[in-house]
Amino acid sequence: MSQGAAKIHHFHRAMITFWQQSGRHELPWRNTSDAWSILLAEVLLRKTTSMQAAGVYQMLSSFSPADIASMDKDALASKLQPLGIHQVRAVQLRQIAQAVLDSSGEVLKSDEMLYKLPGVGRYISNSVLCCAFGVPAPAMDTNLIRVMNRVFGWISQRKRPREDGRMW
Secondary structure, eight states: OOOOHHHHHHHHHHHHHHHHHHHHHHHGGGOOOOHHHHHHHHHHHHHSOOOHHHHHHHHTSSHHHHHHHHHHHHHHHHHHHHGGGGHHHHHHHHHHHHHHHHTTTGGGGGGHHHSTTTOHHHHHHHHHHHHHHHOOOOOHHHHHHHHHHHHHHOOSSSSSGGGGGGTT
């Protein structure tokens, strides 16, 4: 094994061990492989903390895509208010729920189709495909970028590192 491969293998094992010992297993979306529930969680998690999102997720996870699609925008926005950008989230969630309904859930199985949903990019798409369907896809967020920088010295030259193809 090359020195680089050995370092990556060691890093991989260390991350898994850390997750097993210290991971936040109690977060409600960690206990499901339902694609709609994972997509809902990821939309709620954008630009907010997991602790803020957890309460809203608990409340909304009982709603089906049909329930969300037919919900009054202002009523949905009021439920999303603790997360911020609640008006935008409400519009996007209703559109996403409608797309799920229109496709009989097929939109949730396709990277190409997930990308077409409002507010869904590579991270959210990969998270849904990985957690719901077991597709090996990276979920690179700010935290992972920070770890990659600290452990491997990888620094993006892009203003928004999460958009750096080299980092992906």
